[in-house]
Amino acid sequence: MIAAALYFAFACFGLGLLFCLWRVVFGPNPADRILALDTMVINVIALLVLYGIAEGTAVYFEASMLVAMVGFVSTVAYCRFVLRGDIIE
Structure with missing residues (x-):
C-alpha cells in the first residue's frame, strides 16, 4: 500500500514540476x-524525500537539505538582482 502512495506522490510532484517549468518559460x-x-525547488526537495523513503536511506534527506539551502540563497539572489540590478552592494 505504501508503494502505491509513493508512486502517486511521485506523479503529483512530477506534474507539479512540469507546470512550474511551463510557468518559467511562459x-x-x-x-x-x-x-x-x-516552487520547483520545493518540488525537487519533496521528490528527494520521497525517493529517500522509497529506498530507505538517509542520504537523500541530507541531499534535500542541501538543495533547500542552495534554493533559498538562489531565490534571494535572483530577487535582489531583479529589484536592484546588483546582487552584492
Whole structure:
C-alpha cells in the first residue's frame, strides 16, 4: 500500500514540476518566474524525500537539505538582482 502512495506522490510532484517549468518559460513577468523557480525547488526537495523513503536511506534527506539551502540563497539572489540590478552592494 505504501508503494502505491509513493508512486502517486511521485506523479503529483512530477506534474507539479512540469507546470512550474511551463510557468518559467511562459511567465508574464519576472516575479512569476522567480516564484515558479522557488516552487520547483520545493518540488525537487519533496521528490528527494520521497525517493529517500522509497529506498530507505538517509542520504537523500541530507541531499534535500542541501538543495533547500542552495534554493533559498538562489531565490534571494535572483530577487535582489531583479529589484536592484546588483546582487552584492
